Amino acid sequence: MKIAVDAMGGDNAPEAIVSGSLQAVQRWPDLEIILVGDPKKIQGCLEKIPGGNSGNSATVSGSDLSQKITIEEASELITMDEHPANAVRKKKNASIVVATRMVKDGRADALVSAGSTGAQMAAALLGLGRISGIDRPAICSVLPAPSGAKVLLDVGANLDAKPENLCQFALMGSIYAQMILKIEQPRVALLNIGSEEGKGNQLTQQAYDLMKSVPINFTGNIEGRDLMYDQADVIVCDAFVGNIVLKTLEGFSAYLFGLLKETLSATFTRKIGAAMVMPALKHMKASFDYTDYGGAPLLGVAGTSIICHGSSNAKAIMNAIRVAGECVEDGVIDDIERCLSHFAIKRS
Amino acid sequence: MKIAVDAMGGDNAPEAIVSGSLQAVQRWPDLEIILVGDPKKIQGCLEKIPGGNSGNSATVSGSDLSQKITIEEASELITMDEHPANAVRKKKNASIVVATRMVKDGRADALVSAGSTGAQMAAALLGLGRISGIDRPAICSVLPAPSGAKVLLDVGANLDAKPENLCQFALMGSIYAQMILKIEQPRVALLNIGSEEGKGNQLTQQAYDLMKSVPINFTGNIEGRDLMYDQADVIVCDAFVGNIVLKTLEGFSAYLFGLLKETLSATFTRKIGAAMVMPALKHMKASFDYTDYGGAPLLGVAGTSIICHGSSNAKAIMNAIRVAGECVEDGVIDDIERCLSHFAIKRS
Numbered sequence: 227m228k229i230a231v232d233a234m235g236g237d238n239a240p241e242a243i244v245s246g247s248l249q250a251v252q253r254w255p256d257l258e259i260i261l262v263g264d265p266k267k268i269q270g271c272l273e274k275i276p277g278g279n280s281g282n283s284a285t286v287s288g289s290d291l292s293q294k295i296t297i298e299e300a301s302e303l304i305t306m307d308e309h310p311a312n313a314v315r316k317k318k319n320a321s322i323v324v325a326t327r328m329v330k331d332g333r334a335d336a337l338v339s340a341g342s343t344g345a346q347m348a349a350a351l352l353g354l355g356r357i358s359g360i361d362r363p364a365i366c367s368v369l370p371a372p373s374g375a376k377v378l379l380d381v382g383a384n385l386d387a388k389p390e391n392l393c394q395f396a397l398m399g400s401i402y403a404q405m406i407l408k409i410e411q412p413r414v415a416l417l418n419i420g421s422e423e424g425k426g427n428q429l430t431q432q433a434y435d436l437m438k439s440v441p442i443n444f445t446g447n448i449e450g451r452d453l454m455y456d457q458a459d460v461i462v463c464d465a466f467v468g469n470i471v472l473k474t475l476e477g478f479s480a481y482l483f484g485l486l487k488e489t490l491s492a493t494f495t496r497k498i499g500a501a502m503v504m505p506a507l508k509h510m511k512a513s514f515d516y517t518d519y520g521g522a523p524l525l526g527v528a529g530t531s532i533i534c535h536g537s538s539n540a541k542a543i544m545n546a547i548r549v550a551g552e553c554v555e556d557g558v559i560d561d562i563e564r565c566l567s568h569f570a571i572k573r574s
Numbered sequence: 575m576k577i578a579v580d581a582m583g584g585d586n587a588p589e590a591i592v593s594g595s596l597q598a599v600q601r602w603p604d605l606e607i608i609l610v611g612d613p614k615k616i617q618g619c620l621e622k623i624p625g626g627n628s629g630n631s632a633t634v635s636g637s638d639l640s641q642k643i644t645i646e647e648a649s650e651l652i653t654m655d656e657h658p659a660n661a662v663r664k665k666k667n668a669s670i671v672v673a674t675r676m677v678k679d680g681r682a683d684a685l686v687s688a689g690s691t692g693a694q695m696a697a698a699l700l701g702l703g704r705i706s707g708i709d710r711p712a713i714c715s716v717l718p719a720p721s722g723a724k725v726l727l728d729v730g731a732n733l734d735a736k737p738e739n740l741c742q743f744a745l746m747g748s749i750y751a752q753m754i755l756k757i758e759q760p761r762v763a764l765l766n767i768g769s770e771e772g773k774g775n776q777l778t779q780q781a782y783d784l785m786k787s788v789p790i791n792f793t794g795n796i797e798g799r800d801l802m803y804d805q806a807d808v809i810v811c812d813a814f815v816g817n818i819v820l821k822t823l824e825g826f827s828a829y830l831f832g833l834l835k836e837t838l839s840a841t842f843t844r845k846i847g848a849a850m851v852m853p854a855l856k857h858m859k860a861s862f863d864y865t866d867y868g869g870a871p872l873l874g875v876a877g878t879s880i881i882c883h884g885s886s887n888a889k890a891i892m893n894a895i896r897v898a899g900e901c902v903e904d905g906v907i908d909d910i911e912r913c914l915s916h917f918a919i920k921r922s
Contacts (some may be wrong), residue, residue: 297704307770324889372833385767385775419733419817422655427733427814450818466775469767470798474822477799482830485720489854496854502847506837 227256228327229550230334233263234303235341237537240264241339244271246543251294257551260334262298262325269297273435282296300324303341306536310344314352322346326353329529336530336550337519341562343382347524354529357559359566362387363526364395365465365533367403367472368519372510373456377403377412380465381522382471382533387464389432392416393440397569398525398562399460400442400460405556406549407459415448415458417467422447429464437462441569479514483507520545524554525562530554575604577898578673578682581611581619583652583689585717585885588612591688594891599642601892608682610646610673617645646718648672651689654884658692662700670694674701677877684878686869686896688886691730693871694879702877705907707914710735711740711874712743713813714750715820716867720858721804725751725760728813729820729870730881735812737780740764741788741807746873746910747808748790753904754897755807763796763806765815769793777812785810789917827862831855868893871901873910878902 231247233240240263246346247259261268272295300321304313314323322341326349328334339346347363349479364380379399386390396414403412416434418426423434425447437444448458450471463471486507512518519544521532530553534546553559579595581588595607609616620643646670652661662671666833670689674697676682687694693805695711704711727747732739744762751760764782766774771782773795785792796806798819811819834855838848860866868890869880878901882894901907 279748382767417818419730419814419821432813449825450821450823451828453822454826454829466767466778467818470765470815470819471822473767473798474801474819475826477796477797478802478823478826479830480799481802482827485858486855489858490851492854496851499850503838503844503851505838506844507834510833510837 227551227554228258228260228334229547230260230262230298230328230337231543231547232321232325232337232339232341233261233268234300234321235339236534237340238539239340240271241268242538242540244268245275245540245541246538247271247295247547248275249540249544250547251291254548254551257294257547259295259547260298261295262300262328262329263321264301265297265299276404298324298328304326304345306342308342308345310342311348311352313497314345314348315417320345322349323353326350326531328528329531330354335554336532338532338534338546338550340534340536340543340545343533346533347383350524350527350529350531354527354531357526357528357563357566360398360526362391362394362432364391364398365522366399366525367462367468367522368407369475370514370518371454371455372513373454374459375407375519376458376474377460378459378468379462379525381468382465383524384465386466387429389429389436390427391431392462392464393436394526396437396442396444396460396462397440397547397565399462401561401565402523402525402558403459405561406552409459413441413445413457414442414460414462415445417461417463417471418447418449420447421449425546433462441565481512517542518545518547520547521549523549523558525558528559532561575899575902576606576608576682577895578608578646578676578685579895580669580673580685580687580689581609581616582648582669583687583694586887587687587688588619590886590888591891592616593623593888594886595643595895596620596623596639597888597892598895599639600606600816602896602899605642605895607643607705607895608646608676609643609668610648610676612649613645613647620788620839646672646676652693654690656690656693658690658696659700662693662696664894667869668693670697671701674698674877676880677879678702684880686880686882686891686894686898688882688884688891690882694881695731698872698875698877701761702875702879705874705876705911705914708746708874710739710742711872712746714747714873715816715870715871716755716818717801717809717823718862718866720861721802722807723755723867724806725755725808726816726820726848727808727810729816729875730813731872732813735777737777737784739808740777740781740812741784742874744785744790744792744808744810745788745809745913749872749909749913750873750906751807752898753906753909757807759791760807761793761805762790762808762810765794765809765811765819766797768795769797789913800824831859852898865890866893867897868895869897871897871906873906876907878907888900
């Protein structure tokens with residue numbers, strides 16, 4: 227399996243990207259990584275990282291490594307402040323465009339990037355195209371929760387969605403939860419302001435009606451207060467709401483754990499008590515760690531494109547590569563295509 | 575100052591409502607409460623609660639109390655599953671309709687209810703009408719945060735808002751933060767998926783442009799991850815997003831503190847450690863307690879109507895009565911009206 231990794235995208239590129247890629251090939255021996263970007267910078271990172279060029283790795287020897295990791299030159303870069311679609315059209319040698327082209331040409335099975343989400347989406351739409359039956363792709367995020375991970379989509383692709391888009395998201399999210407999270411009959415819920423049928427704005431009211439006829443295990447509406455509890459496996463919403471909810475959860479979680487740390491180190495007694503509970507608190511915090519899930523696939527395009535947090539560290543990149551590998555191995559895209567060929571979602 | 579309190583609305587009515595009203599008159603001697611509902615049930619509660627009919631109160635004697643708390647009969651009740659506007663039109667003697675009418679007729683200065691939010695809004699719109707210059711009212715919630723409380727609106731009134739509605743919410747929220755939270759020049763931000771201008775869906779993009787010309791301290795977009803930090807005093811969004819964000823925060827906070835309690839009592843060592851940090855954790859938890867803020871005013875209608883959580887306890891009701899009193903005393907509605915007479919928000 228070959229994964230093209232955009233070495234130049236993200237706040238911590240290229241170091242964290244190269245480091246995460248190395249960790250991935252050391253961990254999963256069947257994997258080959260193509261690092262896409264500036265060869266000099268990538269080579270520099272490979273030489274600096276232990277195991278990168280010295281053969282110190284426990285599972286992959288130095289000579290193996292040179293076969294496992296190759297570099298594909300890409301001389302341009304799309305920054306966060308460029309207009310995504312224009313930049314993708316203009317910069318044919320941008321790392322995200324080259325990585326996407328490799329998937330299109332069959333030189334890679336999937337791609338991973340922590341660069342501009344807009345550019346990655348534009349490159350996928352222009353370079354790979356949509357799956358037949360899907361009007362709009364969706365970014366499919368995994369919400370970590372101690373009661374079990376759940377899928378939240380769309381968290382960033384379509385800011386002004388229509389009811390039929392939400393139905394397609396529901397179908398894609400259900401397949402993703404089934405194949406990647408290994409949930410047999412995923413419970414699919416619509417994020418809404420009330421649990422009863424008939425609640426919501428125009429979009430969710432119409433989507434509710436349509437979703438009843440989609441071949442999924444639709445369980446109705448779910449409210450914001452129940453997101454963390456074991457009530458649904460797939461939560462569907464438009465990207466504006468999904469993005470705000472995801473960031474609200476991330477921000478609040480970081481804020482609370484920060485406050486907790488500060489509170490518990492304020493006095494001597496608390497410090498002693500904190501020492502006794504800290505391992506448990508760290509374990510609890512880790513159960514919300516998004517870097518375990520690494521990346522969010524852009525579902526609905528005809529190829530596997532995994533979108534990472536801009537602030538991804540090496541661990542997140544490694545896990546995003548794992549997610550890419552699983553999507554390819556389990557044939558998630560083929561399954562979405564097959565499912566849509568049997569069932570067309572009616573337009574409202 | 576006279577406050578009409580809907581004694582029949584809410585999960586814990588009438589006990590918690592009557593008890594909260596009693597606490598309010600004991601705490602604020604200038605207050606008079608009119609409990610609206612079934613006289614027998616209300617009287618029963620008053621007799622059961624210490625201080626209610628026995629004169630045991632520390633600040634108000636029994637004879638004083640009978641002057642401080644009176645009962646207004648209302649023989650009907652609107653339940654959560656009724657269509658709000660239809661029910662309000664049909665049930666002229668419902669407690670929420672009677673309480674609203676008392677404000678309209680000048681027999682009460684404000685009203686408080688923990689019953690059906692939809693019915694309370696319908697009663698306010700039909701009974702009190704809108705302030706001139708306001709197209710749609712908004713429910714204005716206070717987000718408790720250790721860094722300082724902030725205003726979030728709309729959290730429930732208008733599910734499909736227009737850009738000019740968001741501008742009116744911004745103006746009303748700013749006045750509310752100034753008068754009730756005593757923040758001199760409240761920083762008003764638009765809840766969005768990115769911090770840069772030009773980000774967002776159609777609604778927020780258009781609202782951003784309009785908000786620049788509103789006479790408020792508009793500081794631009796705010797993302798979900800920054801909600802808890804000290805970046806804005808007033809956060810503006812449509813009710814669909816606001817309701818989901820508010821409930822997500824409430825739910826996640828309850829979930830995390832529950833998990834924390836469970837985690838810290840799992841082993842003997844942790845229990846000892848927990849005992850040493852528990853007072854600090856309780857203090858931390860209390861700083862997120864919504865019952866301190868009690869109720870959310872429905873801003874934009876020509877009268878003070880305070881909406882409480884359906885699950886309100888006595889403390890939340892007492893604080894909602896306090897908020898009602900402050901709104902009346904500070905002339906929040908007059909101020910919104912005055913501000914709008916000087917400045918008309920352009921339609922997009």
